[in-house]
Amino acid sequence: MVIPAESFVLDPSYEGTLQQQIQELVTEGILSGRLQPGERMPSSRRLSEQLGVSRITVTLAYTELVSNDFLRAEGRSGYFVSENAPRPPVFDIPDQATADSVDWTRAIGQRFSRYAPLVRPSDWRRYKFPFIYGQADATLFDxxxxxxxxxxxxxxxxxxxxxxxxxxxxxxxxxxxxxxxxxxxxxxxxxxxxxxxxxxxxxxxxxxxxxxxxxxxxxxxxxxxxxxxxxxxxxxxxxxxxxxxxxxxxxxxxxxxxxxxxxxxxxxxxxxxxxxxxxxxxxxxxxxxxxxxxxxxxxxxxxxxxxxxxxxxxxxxxxxxxxxxxxxxxxxxxxxxxxxxxxxxxxxxxxxxxxxxxxxxxxxxxxxxxxxxxxxxGHYDAQVRRMGTAYAERRAVMEAAIHEFGLDLAAPSNFGGSSFWMRAPEGVDTIDLAQRLREMGVLIEPGRAFFGPEDENNAFYRLAYSSIPKERITEGIGLIADALAA
Amino acid sequence: MVIPAESFVLDPSYEGTLQQQIQELVTEGILSGRLQPGERMPSSRRLSEQLGVSRITVTLAYTELVSNDFLRAEGRSGYFVSENAPRPPVFDIPDQATADSVDWTRAIGQRFSRYAPLVRPSDWRRYKFPFIYGQADATLFDxxxxxxxxxxxxxxxxxxxxxxxxxxxxxxxxxxxxxxxxxxxxxxxxxxxxxxxxxxxxxxxxxxxxxxxxxxxxxxxxxxxxxxxxxxxxxxxxxxxxxxxxxxxxxxxxxxxxxxxxxxxxxxxxxxxxxxxxxxxxxxxxxxxxxxxxxxxxxxxxxxxxxxxxxxxxxxxxxxxxxxxxxxxxxxxxxxxxxxxxxxxxxxxxxxxxxxxxxxxxxxxxxxxxxxxxxxxGHYDAQVRRMGTAYAERRAVMEAAIHEFGLDLAAPSNFGGSSFWMRAPEGVDTIDLAQRLREMGVLIEPGRAFFGPEDENNAFYRLAYSSIPKERITEGIGLIADALAA
Missing domain, CATH: 3.40.640.10 (Type I PLP-dependent aspartate aminotransferase-like (Major domain))
Structure with a gap:
């Protein structure tokens, strides 16, 4: 049986080369049992037409798959799914996870999940004003x-x-x-x-x-x-x-x-x-x-x-x-x-x-x-200097904006760093504040997590400049000032 | 001052390209304080003669060092150690580690060092017959x-x-x-x-x-x-x-x-x-x-x-x-x-x-x-199959040799794996045995570590075939048999 070329479809959101994607489509087909040992692959010409890619790309993918023994080449007659290709599992697999009848309250000897770490939104790069701490800045990394x-x-x-x-x-x-x-x-x-x-x-x-x-x-x-x-x-x-x-x-x-x-x-x-x-x-x-x-x-x-x-x-x-x-x-x-x-x-x-x-x-x-x-x-030193220069510039803009908009610095800091520790005006809950700012594209870090669980201190927040471009700082600080005034 | 080209010497044992080594020589010189900001580097021609490398290699290294701001280029007059290059530390560093006056017996709350793990010699690749377990085999790795x-x-x-x-x-x-x-x-x-x-x-x-x-x-x-x-x-x-x-x-x-x-x-x-x-x-x-x-x-x-x-x-x-x-x-x-x-x-x-x-x-x-x-x-599957084939071959040679030389398998194993569990003849201490074999280029694993500390069981040893080439197995097993007979 010849496997129809139509059973292969490219995914436009795939990250990687076309050749890699073709290899992946074939290996997935084999590992899932859809493509069976001995079946004949579509010719490189047919598949290249179907996928709209060059024939050499398909041939290179097939060659790689042959070297990995997923396919075998047979002279002029083409490519076949190899008899040595890994088989899909033969075990019966239930659709649902097994019903869990273990008493985990008893089975768990030590509970760690109550110590919730400080977590930033994983999609922080999509926010326009990310005053968040400790993430990598692609523009400064070598x-x-x-x-x-x-x-x-x-x-x-x-x-x-x-x-x-x-x-x-x-x-x-x-x-x-x-x-x-x-x-x-x-x-x-x-x-x-x-x-x-x-x-x-x-x-x-x-x-x-x-x-x-x-x-x-x-x-x-x-x-x-x-x-x-x-x-x-x-x-x-x-x-x-x-x-x-x-x-x-x-x-x-x-x-x-x-x-x-x-x-x-x-x-x-x-x-x-x-x-x-x-x-x-x-x-x-x-x-x-x-x-x-x-x-x-x-x-x-x-x-x-x-x-x-x-x-x-x-x-x-x-x-x-x-x-x-x-x-x-x-x-x-x-x-x-x-x-x-x-x-x-x-x-x-x-x-x-x-x-x-x-x-x-x-x-x-x-x-x-x-x-x-x-x-x-020497790349590390070069990078540290590049970061230092960028941070110093951002910090100067931050300081000017904090001064201009009348925000309240909670602590001095003389040696640099990558953030400021800020005090919100009397009566402002910084968890609320962070929530409201987030809807406006501004990410700040409420200070609550830096105090003990017994200490309901919501008066502080942290503004970091390690991930925000210099050009956006002033506008972002302005939005924070607006939110504090509201 | 022009830094003399003679102060740069290549290390024949260096692992990396010549360009990398030149970069490293310069950055090390700067970081150690030997090369000072403002000093002029030897010309690329002089340095290439001194090191016996092509001039383009030196120029490429210099260009990279300029982009990292270790050096700066000045039109036709050449390359200088950059004023922005990192400075060596100015702190006084004692030659010796500080005298330790802490009472560590008291300071350490939990002691972990008594749990000594099973450690293989790190130079195991230099032994001709490494019957050791769980290390990567370069010949099977993709x-x-x-x-x-x-x-x-x-x-x-x-x-x-x-x-x-x-x-x-x-x-x-x-x-x-x-x-x-x-x-x-x-x-x-x-x-x-x-x-x-x-x-x-x-x-x-x-x-x-x-x-x-x-x-x-x-x-x-x-x-x-x-x-x-x-x-x-x-x-x-x-x-x-x-x-x-x-x-x-x-x-x-x-x-x-x-x-x-x-x-x-x-x-x-x-x-x-x-x-x-x-x-x-x-x-x-x-x-x-x-x-x-x-x-x-x-x-x-x-x-x-x-x-x-x-x-x-x-x-x-x-x-x-x-x-x-x-x-x-x-x-x-x-x-x-x-x-x-x-x-x-x-x-x-x-x-x-x-x-x-x-x-x-x-x-x-x-x-x-x-x-x-x-x-x-699909590379993982291909590799697992390649390893499986190689292990199966080695295993067959192992079994034949174990039989030929009359060694004693302590346990059956039907599904493969990468080792055999062996019993030494009555009276043999396998820690001694391993020591004697090591001097003959044979590495085996004494079984002692697999038993509890209270159990002085030195009767077993493990023979793995995950890292030994097939061709050396029989000779290696022969040496083990000789050592057991001695």
Whole structure:
């Protein structure tokens, strides 16, 4: 039987080449059982006419399908579905999912779904004024060189780096670059065995919490604070010491004497952007030495200190090993990369490494090697500078517009960053505000998520400029001012 | 000042193009402070003579460095280190790591390093007879098409898929392919909300254990069993019911009545390769319904059932939702990929998804999209068939050699797989044996790690054929027989 050419139809919304789409139509037909082994494919001429594509495209697709043994070629008589092609499943599959009669209330030992993370709308690119935080800006990303580096890392020479099970190890090239070039810029000297790669900063924070906390210990967190940290701490059942930040970030004198671990965003407090002054950093380290607590420093945005030369990391002042440092490539490369790192004493890193091994083994090798190339060829630095320049421009426009429209900055920020922490006028609920603005094409982040569940604080909001084009900022701020006035 | 061309020297062991190496030499010089802003680079002619490369190569490297703002071009007068190039750190960095005065014995709340995973030598490719398990075989991997798919996923069209923070979501294309094409082959019908991507099977097992277990619950495991599972269970502090397997895998009647969760490798028991008969599967499911326990099915190697058509997964017989199913691409694509999936009731998947979100957010988007292409273009199926054919050939050679040299198979295995579970003669310690063989270029896996820490069982070993060329098998088995006889 010859399979009719009419049974193949192109999908205009398909993303990919015509040849790929033809291959996919054929493999799908075979895998679904619609095309049977031994059946004859339409000739390349017939199919090219039916699909309105060139004959060579069909021939190339057929040739590829032959090499994959989905089709076989038979001299002049054409192409047939191969007898070796995978068969569709022969099992009886019910149309509906199985009726679930398990008592999941009983079966689930630990419930995690109540920790709802801060989620941005996935279609944020369709909004005209996206004042949202932490997403990749396609206009600033060096896509071409990233692609080059990824391609290099896909090469035969890097086969082992890409495919191997690394167990507890990391890519030595990447670790070397981090210790030799990235950490020194933060004033940190670390040896390779004091660094561990993680699946992004979230994963680094999570591992630090697992190694350092138990339900008998106390963690101090900043208020307001990064919501992902609260998500992490709740399941550990540790006690919380919630410390209000001021214009200098976390005040060490406000820490309880019971504290075992202090989580801080010293360089850019999240979300207020406050930078902790050096004297306060020294005081915090002195308290750590005196009371014997560990400090986890989340330096999530250090590359974005374009407004002044960056303050050295808290870790750079650490003489005792009490600081565990977290860095990330999510802001400077892109968040979907999922790559960050932990820096700390060898004893701590050993435990974190063992934990990572049992939870997920290691970040994918290909990602590690691609980043290593992107860094060592200088593209990372170039990109950070490009972003810094763009952010500085956007920030200036933001500041002028915030001033012009009389919006209220809740906190100063001197070192750059990518957002402003704002206070709404008395009586405004910023969750409502965000909802109303969204209908007008403006995305802002209500501040509620940065406070604890017990704290019904709806007075603040965050305006980020990492994803909004400079030209749209003033109009967007104007719309926010209008909504606040209404 | 003109920087002398002599200060640049090529490294013959460098992996990459000459142009890349020149770029790297210059960026390293700038980042280390050796080359200062405003200094003049050697002319392309001088540098090309010094390095013995073509002038166009140097010019291309310089042009790239200009576009990254490491250098600036000045008409005819040449290239200068850019004033905007990143500066080396100005902080004082001590040569030595800080003296660590933290009492880590006290500071560490949970110790993970005592769970030592099964680690293969990272230089296993240098051994002539690597009978080791689970590493990628470069000769069977479709590197070219993988590269094509990765390249496609690096394209402008997939920018969002690669770079975005997915939060709790997964790549819809990949989930669709798994539910429509992969799971049906195992007899499993699942809706997208019943599937969650994980960082490999290890991560899937770990998440299942976190959601289902507490220290008051009991987990049943097979004996011997995959060592990674014990690593995962120990920190949960759950009670263990260790059940000896026989030729049909786990006997349901041997389960304690206290059990809350049963972990099983029903299709290919790890490490014995036993396949659980259908009657026993039904009995296990009946016990689960009666006693109200959950079954976690680790179907880690289902694609390798080349010897017979594969038995449907335990999950395919599940009428109640009591089975949580784990699949992985580590064996069929490569282990460094770190991609697997969980299939289970929506309630369970919701908890696992929330847990994944707080621990690591999501597997990197680029990896998800690359796999989606590799699957949908049929390369995955082609590769699985290629591996199946090669494994079947190797297996036949293995069986003949094992018979010829009189080695002792500890368990039958009828459905293929990629290894044999072997028993050493009375009195042989297989850890010693592995050590002696290693010196002769033969890598085998002592069976000790598959038993509990309390069980000093050194009588078994595993011989895998997933990474050894067919031509070397017989000689390798001969060497093992010699070592056993000695």
């Amino acid at each position: 896509h071409q060189n990233w692609r080059q580096c990824a391609l290099k890392a896909l090469g035969q020479r890097d086969f082992e780096a890409m495919t191997a099970d690394y167990y507890e190890r990391d890519d030595a090239r990447l670790i070397e670059f981090i210790t030799r070039h990235i950490l020194p810029r933060r004033g940190i000297a670390a040896r390779p065995q004091e660094v561990l790669l993680t699946l992004g900063a979230q994963n680094a924070l999570w591992m630090a919490a697992q190694v350092l906390l138990t339900q008998r210990r106390t963690a101090a967190i900043e208020n307001p604070c990064y919501p992902g940290l609260r998500e992490i701490l709740e399941p550990t059942r540790c006690k919380l010491d919630v410390v209000d930040v001021d214009a200098g970030g976390l005040p060490p004198e406000a820490l309880s004497s019971e504290v075992d671990v202090v989580f801080t965003t010293a360089s850019h407090q999240s979300p207020t952007n406050a930078t902790m002054p050096v004297e306060r950093r020294r005081a915090l380290l002195a308290r750590a030495a005196q009371d014997g607590f560990i400090i986890v420093e989340d330096d999530y945005e250090f590359e974005m200190s374009f407004a002044r030369s960056p303050s050295p990391a808290l870790k750079s002042l650490d003489q005792t090993g009490a600081v565990v440092y977290i860095g990330s490539f999510s802001k400077s490369v892109f968040p979907g990369l999922r790559l960050g790192y932990l820096v700390g004493s060898e004893t701590f890193i050993r435990e974190a490494r063992a934990l990572r091994g049992l939870v997920l083994r290691h970040p994918p090798g290909h990602i590690q090697r691609t980043v290593a190339y992107f860094l060592s060829l | 590197h070219q098409n993988w590269r094509q798919c990765a390249l496609k996923a690096l394209g402008q069209r997939d920018f969002e898929a690669m770079t975005a923070d997915y939060y709790e979501r997964d790549d819809a294309r990949l989930i669709e392919f798994i539910t429509r094409h992969i799971l049906p082959r195992r007899g499993i019908a699942a809706r997208p909300q019943e599937v969650l991507l994980t960082l490999g099977a290890q991560n899937a097992l770990w998440m299942a254990a976190q959601v289902l277990l507490t220290q008051r619950r009991t987990a049943a495991i097979e004996n011997p069993c995959y060592p990674g599972l014990r690593e995962i269970l120990e920190p949960t502090r759950c009670k263990l019911d260790v059940v000896d397997v026989d030729a049909g895998g786990l006997p349901p009647e041997a389960l304690s009545s206290e059990v809350d969760v049963v972990f099983t490798t029903a299709s290919h028991q790890s490490p014995t390769n036993a396949t659980m008969p259908v009657e026993r599967r039904r009995a296990l499911l009946a016990r689960a319904a009666q006693d109200g326990f959950i079954i976690v099915e680790d179907d880690y190697e289902f694609e390798m059932s080349f010897a017979r058509s594969p038995s449907p997964a335990l999950k395919s017989l599940d009428q109640t939702g009591a089975v949580v199913y784990i699949g992985s691409f580590s064996k069929s694509v490569f282990p460094g990929l770190r991609l697997g999936y969980l299939v289970g009731s929506e309630t369970f998947i919701r908890e696992a998804r929330a847990l994944r979100g707080l621990v690591l957010r999501h597997p990197p988007g680029h990896i998800q999209r690359t796999v989606a292409y590799f699957l949908s273009l």
